[in-house]
Amino acid sequence: MWSVKLDDKPFVYSIFGIQYPSGVPTGSQKNLTEEFNGLISGHAAHIDRLIQDSCATPFTGKSHIWLAYWMSRADYQSWWTRDDVFKFWDTLPVDAGIWREILIPFPRRSQYGANQTEPSGLGRLGERFDIGHKAVYWGCYRHQMADHTSDGMVSSVEKALKPIRPFESPSTGISSLESRPGRVHLTQFPDNICFVVEGQDHSAITAEERKYLFESFDDSVTRWIKDLMEAGPESGILDGRICYEPESGVFREKEPQALNYNKKVQLFYFKDLQHMEKIGRQNKGHVDLRKRFLEAYGPDGQMMTGKSR
Template sequence: MVPCRDNADRVQSFDFLLTTGATYVDKTVHDDSERGLGSSRVWISYWKSPADFKHWFSTPEVAAFWSSLPGDAGFWRETLNFPSTRFINEVTQDIPSGVGTVSIKSLAPLTEKSGYWGAYRDRLGEATAEEPLKTSLLGTPKPRQPDGSIRQGRLLMTKFPDNLCYVIEGQDHSPMKNKETKVWSALFDALTKRWLTNVLRTTVEDGLLFGRLCHVPESGKTKVESTTIEQDPDIFPELDFNRKIQVLFYTDLRWVERVGRRDKVHVKLRSKFMEQYGPSGDMSHGDLLLWVEMGVLKAKDIEAEYVGCYDSTGFLAYDRDPGFAVRE
């Protein structure tokens, strides 16, 4: 849930309501200046069950807050439910992160179906040769381009395609010690920033409906040692922060697989990472915190509502496509 434009009182009230209700919340900022839309606060919240969320959302305090939002409030919510057979999670440290914060089970080593192209698909229980979890979209949807126009009022999405693919990639560099910082600076810093910038600039023609680069300003900036590598001026400056989270929605899983295999920067980055951070690598016991979440959504398991937001916000940008619909 996110307010698209700043309103201090509403932000403070909403922050209190959400953090006292959810199991865990990542509080971030999404800077959309490249598209001319400024910054938004983004709360990525996790709940033990859909019932817990529904109970919270229907409490008198929350219901009153949400129903009282004016038509130009600039708030939106995108609520996702996943069965375990359509969702995977990985993390590099024994630190609950993202969806791992709601698990009642201890973290376990990933000893199979890992480290090769196609591993994510192989770990999804519902993905089979007969059911590849393809999108129900009949063609490539065309989004509204951001021009600063605001859709007044309360807009509830009433239709989604099946098998949209949701991806979270999170990084936190703050735990790294001096040796790891040197290795990261020399081998990974420039490649990682280039790869993530490439991903976030992917278009719907290559499967990405939309993406959000979220960062935690309070985490500070990553310490990077001087190297001989020429600085790339064409990367998102938010990637300089220690803790950041990329939120990505693809039309289906095949595009996630394709971008990883086809992007030359990612192929190079992945090879170097496996060499250094793999079981026999020098950084196999490093402190860098990475986490990945990926899920394939049934249409009935998505809710989205936009109250006075830019008309290019999230799924709202696609409401003219037959695969999506909105009720005003």
């Protein structure tokens, strides 16, 4: 397993998206997508360009997403305050359907793990190092965060939160299923929300490993992700999104279609880290899946030389 050494200063996740309610972009939506892509390309440390095919909170259609990683808040602000970026955002049509979510976490409250030497996502923001098989026990995510020794990182909200999606106003109660022209700017959120980026890449999978994954894990993994998407705020999951990279090609033909692609990413907002750990421990399907996966890909495991992640 690989982790990453980050500088002791906040970095930035920026998530920009444009909604395609019909599933296919109109001419104006396509133009806006191409224009924004030109504005952000080459500025962030890394950008995943994804299609969001489904989300835990109701939204019919798809969204084009730019999940961008920035080395620092200064890097992000330098780009965000450029004249051309400001003009694009300031002059958007009221029905553009473009939204953004900006997260500025501290490295002390973050962790990264991957089983491939090629960096991905957060792994591109620092020097990677081998942690061996130290990330295969319950609590490993928490223990890899420096702040866990002095801070429980527990949400200050006692009850489950109602998820808030773009174009849903907490003051008016307008649903995300309704079209809401104009802008909603949300800045007040509970402390200790846990943001999770989970990704898989089957581009380099061998025929042998593909057969093994289908026989041993595919149905269980699909069920686990479906369980997460359906769990809801009462389980501490505020939102979940299944995304994929269209250009990566497919390695299977099943439902949901977003999981058929070689490269896919799931984004989750948990009320806090405690709720993420809780659902992982309580979901029987996940407990069994995790055990079998670690046996196969752990030390001396049958697939320890496999190339999927």
